[in-house]
Amino acid sequence: xxxxxxxxxxxxxxxxxxxxxxxxxxxxxxxxxxxxxxxxxxxxxxxxxxxxxxxxxxxxxxxxxxxxxxxxxxxxxxxxxxxxxxxxxxxxxxxxxxxxxxxxxxxxxxxxxxxxxxxxxxxxxxxxxxxxxxxxxxxxxxxxxxxxxxxxxxxxxxxxxxxxxxxxxxxxxxxxxxxxxxxxxxxxxxxxxxxxxxxxxxxxxxxxxxxxxxxxxxxxxxxxxxxxxxxxxxxxxxxxxxxxxxxxxxxxxxxxxxxxxxxxxxxxxxxxxxxxxxxxxxxxxxxxxxxxxxxxxxxxxxxxxxxxxxxxxxxxxxxxxxxxxxxxxxxxxxxxxxxxxxxxxxxxxxxxxxxxxxxxxxxxxxxxxxxxxxxxxxxxxxxxxxxxxxxxxxxxxxxxxxxxxxxxxxxxxxxxxxxxxxxxxxxxxxxxxxxxxxxxxxxxxxxxxxxxxxxxxxxxxxxxxxxxxxxxxxxxxxxxxxxxx
Amino acid sequence: xxxxxxxxxxxxxxxxxxxxxxxxxxxxxxxxxxxxxxxxxxxxxxxxxxxxxxxxxxxxxxxxxxxxxxxxxxxxxxxxxxxxxxxxxxxxxxxxxxxxxxxxxxxxxxxxxxxxxxxxxxxxxxxxxxxxxxxxxxxxxxxxxxxxxxxxxxxxxxxxxxxxxxxxxxxxxxxxxxxxxxxxxxxxxxxxxxxxxxxxxxxxxxxxxxxxxxxxxxxxxxxxxxxxxxxxxxxxxxxxxxxxxxxxxxxxxxxxxxxxxxxxxxxxxxxxxxxxxxxxxxxxxxxxxxxxxxxxxxxxxxxxxxxxxxxxxxxxxxxxxxxxxxxxxxxxxxxxxxxxxxxxxxxxxxxxxxxxxxxxx
Numbered sequence: 001x002x003x004x005x006x007x008x009x010x011x012x013x014x015x016x017x018x019x020x021x022x023x024x025x026x027x028x029x030x031x032x033x034x035x036x037x038x039x040x041x042x043x044x045x046x047x048x049x050x051x052x053x054x055x056x057x058x059x060x061x062x063x064x065x066x067x068x069x070x071x072x073x074x075x076x077x078x079x080x081x082x083x084x085x086x087x088x089x090x091x092x093x094x095x096x097x098x099x100x101x102x103x104x105x106x107x108x109x110x111x112x113x114x115x116x117x118x119x120x121x122x123x124x125x126x127x128x129x130x131x132x133x134x135x136x137x138x139x140x141x142x143x144x145x146x147x148x149x150x151x152x153x154x155x156x157x158x159x160x161x162x163x164x165x166x167x168x169x170x171x172x173x174x175x176x177x178x179x180x181x182x183x184x185x186x187x188x189x190x191x192x193x194x195x196x197x198x199x200x201x202x203x204x205x206x207x208x209x210x211x212x213x214x215x216x217x218x219x220x221x222x223x224x225x226x227x228x229x230x231x232x233x234x235x236x237x238x239x240x241x242x243x244x245x246x247x248x249x250x251x252x253x254x255x256x257x258x259x260x261x262x263x264x265x266x267x268x269x270x271x272x273x274x275x276x277x278x279x280x281x282x283x284x285x286x287x288x289x290x291x292x293x294x295x296x297x298x299x300x301x302x303x304x305x306x307x308x309x310x311x312x313x314x315x316x317x318x319x320x321x322x323x324x325x326x327x328x329x330x331x332x333x334x335x336x337x338x339x340x341x342x343x344x345x346x347x348x349x350x351x352x353x354x355x356x357x358x359x360x361x362x363x364x365x366x367x368x369x370x371x372x373x374x375x376x377x378x379x380x381x382x383x384x385x386x387x388x389x390x391x392x393x394x395x396x397x398x399x400x401x402x403x404x405x406x407x408x409x410x411x412x413x414x415x416x417x418x419x420x421x422x423x424x425x426x427x428x429x430x431x432x433x434x435x436x437x438x439x440x441x442x443x444x445x446x447x448x449x450x451x452x453x454x455x456x457x458x459x460x461x462x463x464x465x466x467x468x469x470x471x472x473x474x475x476x477x478x479x480x481x482x483x484x485x
Numbered sequence: 486x487x488x489x490x491x492x493x494x495x496x497x498x499x500x501x502x503x504x505x506x507x508x509x510x511x512x513x514x515x516x517x518x519x520x521x522x523x524x525x526x527x528x529x530x531x532x533x534x535x536x537x538x539x540x541x542x543x544x545x546x547x548x549x550x551x552x553x554x555x556x557x558x559x560x561x562x563x564x565x566x567x568x569x570x571x572x573x574x575x576x577x578x579x580x581x582x583x584x585x586x587x588x589x590x591x592x593x594x595x596x597x598x599x600x601x602x603x604x605x606x607x608x609x610x611x612x613x614x615x616x617x618x619x620x621x622x623x624x625x626x627x628x629x630x631x632x633x634x635x636x637x638x639x640x641x642x643x644x645x646x647x648x649x650x651x652x653x654x655x656x657x658x659x660x661x662x663x664x665x666x667x668x669x670x671x672x673x674x675x676x677x678x679x680x681x682x683x684x685x686x687x688x689x690x691x692x693x694x695x696x697x698x699x700x701x702x703x704x705x706x707x708x709x710x711x712x713x714x715x716x717x718x719x720x721x722x723x724x725x726x727x728x729x730x731x732x733x734x735x736x737x738x739x740x741x742x743x744x745x746x747x748x749x750x751x752x753x754x755x756x757x758x759x760x761x762x763x764x765x766x767x768x769x770x771x772x773x774x775x776x777x778x779x780x781x782x783x784x785x786x787x788x789x790x791x792x793x794x795x796x797x798x799x800x801x802x803x804x805x806x807x808x809x810x811x812x813x814x815x816x817x818x819x820x821x822x823x824x825x826x827x828x829x830x831x832x833x834x835x836x837x838x839x840x841x842x843x844x845x846x
Contacts, residue, residue, distance in 0.1 A: 040488075041487065041488040044488060044491075045488070050487075053490055053491055053494070054491060054494075055491055055494040055495040055498050056491075056495075056534065057488060057491040058488065058490075058491030058492035058493070058494055058495030058496070059495045059532060061488050061491065061492050061495075062492060062495060062496075149494075153534065156534045157534050157535050157536055158536070159536075160536050160537065160538075161537065294549055299547060299548075299549060373549055374549050374550055374551065375547055375548070375549050376547070376548055376549070376550075376552065376554075377545060377546070377547055377548075378545050378546060378547075378548045379545035380545060384557075386557050387545070387548075387557070388555060388556060388557050389548075389552050389553065389554050389555065389556050389557075390545065390554065391554055392554065397547055400545070400546065400547050401547050404546060404547070409539070410536075410537070410538065411537050411538065411539055413537055430537070435539045435540075436539070436540060437537055437538065437539065437540065438538050438539065438540035439540070440535075441535040441536060441537065441538055442537060444535035445535045445536055445537050448535070
């Protein structure tokens with residue numbers, strides 16, 4: 001790991017000044033030059049130089065290294081949400097690429113600092129991660145690698161079961177640290193939960209399933225287990241660590257499109273308007289369009305993000321918003337609409353401050369953009385054993401995109417009852433929204449919840465379009481149809 | 486510390502899996518013939534951390550590209566995987582390691598070579614430096630060091646203009662040293678019946694079995710040689726590719742293959758420093774009884790004194806009579822060199838390998 005060369009340092013100062021003059025606001029940024037091995041390592045570690053020891057990182061490193069070596073992919077830059085912001089540049093990239101990457105990084109830094117969804121993240125995460133690593137290493141020394149590793153495996157299976165919105169509602173988030181010796185604390189049993197569930201259930205998934213209001217449900221399953229599962233001290237600490245890290249990474253998942261779009265918007269602006277010399281512009285365009293290219297399978301957050309930001313800027317510059325604009329029926333008038341409002345810049349900064357991906361797509365994705373980029377919704381056809389195009393309807397595309405983004409594309413699972421059937425069993429419910437869980441994964445994950453809970457665990461969900469109660473007693477699964485109950 | 490530790494741990498886990506499921510891999514067609522030099526690529530299903538997730542088939546998604554409603558979605562793959570991101574991981578594993586696992590799992594004894602340490606072979610190892618040599622072996626670093634040393638010691642070196650020009654006596658060359666090492670030479674001659682009655686399925690079994698036999702022998706003998714003979718009513722020597730891909734038709738004269746093998750042995754592998762392995766795979770259908778008698782003659786008089794092992798693997802096919810194995814088994818039941826092994830189907834490959842190699846010959 002090296003600091004930057006003199007030329008790049010000079011360039012960095014220039015870009016930093018430029019970024020500030022354009023209105024970007026960021027933490028101090030520290031750039032370091034790394035070779036591809038270090039880059040792959042840092043990428044495998046989720047952007048951090050030090051993480052707790054786990055084979056998962058080795059697996060990611062393995063695939064990153066291989067795809068780099070075979071020339072399939074290359075990571076240009078990595079930046080960490082931290083104060084100061086750390087960013088890594090890849091050794092051996094051209095001078096122009098490094099400039100581009102630095103400009104891009106300042107976009108990210110600004111986003112990290114100012115977007116509201118990042119406001120609750122730990123800005124000293126770099127240190128925190130290192131502390132986590134030390135703690136876990138200490139447990140490995142005390143209890144042995146296999147024991148600690150398999151416990152981490154178990155916890156990692158559950159690390160998507162957090163409440164992504166909890167950090168923004170203060171009272172809910174603060175974890176009451178359980179005392180050292182926790183045994184099962186029975187939560188008051190409610191008998192009517194299944195009734196509620198069945199009443200509200202609609203297998204077609206057309207009417208959104210409404211969660212019954214009456215019982216206390218906890219979406220943050222990790223918190224629930226921390227408070228109620230019979231764990232040893234070191235296990236609690238590890239679970240707490242992993243929960244911490246899951247919450248730290250959550251906003252990055254919630255703002256992927258915006259974050260990349262914002263950074264791309266600014267690197268493009270800075271490079272084309274200020275930083276590129278005449279001889280560099282073609283090379284810049286080449287690299288830039290490479291990053292913006294839409295691949296056929298799925299969408300490129302860089303591209304969608306940058307296009308929407310530009311569209312928003314254009315519309316607010318021309319005053320294409322508000323009641324007048326929305327109620328205008330005349331296509332010709334709409335096409336030439338320009339009130340000279342000039343609010344574009346103000347608006348995009350506002351969006352960058354207040355929005356996350358769900359809101360961003362919901363408010364600003366336009367039909368024109370979907371048509372132009374040939375978007376479609378695909379679904380699986382069982383007869384043909386292949387994915388096929390379902391529809392090209394704008395509303396459907398938008399709904400699908402939003403569905404994928406809500407809760408970061410993860411199913412919402414709630415812990416409902418810690419004393420299910422009055423036997424100290426744990427009841428989880430899956431808030432069914434028309435898409436079923438992957439069954440083999442579900443069974444394996446349930447096994448792992450059992451390992452923590454040490455008692456049978458039940459999950460109310462929908463399998464093959466029928467409401468079911470999947471009960472796992474640690475060794476085997478039993479599926480009961482809920483209708484017959 | 487750091488990623489190397491995690492990477493190592495990951496590899497350990499992967500290898501642990503290979504070991505665990507090793508018997509499954511033996512009948513894995515994909516890996517057979519995927520050996521490159523000293524590595525074999527094994528497709529292992531990606532290790533995953535199970536979570537509550539939506540099934541890919543259930544959820545679908547948003548894609549992009551040409552096409553009308555109802556057409557195949559571009560970019561979504563030919564065959565849809567069941568789980569999200571269900572990819573296989575191709576793990577490279579050294580033949581040596583693979584053979585070790587094979588040995589452990591099947592409890593194979595190490596092979597005792599017939600004539601260990603009898604002859605020595607010499608090998609050039611380029612691990613020293615000389616001041617004379619051809620240009621192609623020029624050692625740049627050492628030469629530069631010499632030149633630098635010289636220029637510093639005689640005061641011509643200028644740190645602000647660090648140009649070092651080597652003169653003739655600075656030049657250094659890589660040089661070879663002769664290293665002697667004991668050698669054991671081994672050759673495997675594979676023979677296969679390619680007459681009409683040997684179908685694709687039978688050949689697959691032969692292919693898999695010979696791959697594993699070869700892996701084990703290679704582990705035991707460095708520089709193992711392979712020869713291949715195919716036969717129907719007549720025998721010919723072929724290369725490996727042809728061996729596994731030819732299908733002929735017609736009658737079967739097993740003796741023709743044995744004669745051919747004998748010819749190869751006498752020509753190229755005579756003398757007692759060779760460890761010779763013969764494997765013959767057939768469906769057990771021979772043309773005539775006379776020929777079987779002739780085969781027995783060859784095995785008894787020629788093969789038995791010359792070879793370490795004569796393995797006869799009989800693959801069951803619905804056309805063959807399967808008589809041959811009975812004929813040999815009766816005659817050679819007390820002969821240590823001759824091993825017969827019937828292979829009913831794929832699942833018996835493991836057992837059959839053990840039959841052949843279990844004696845440590």
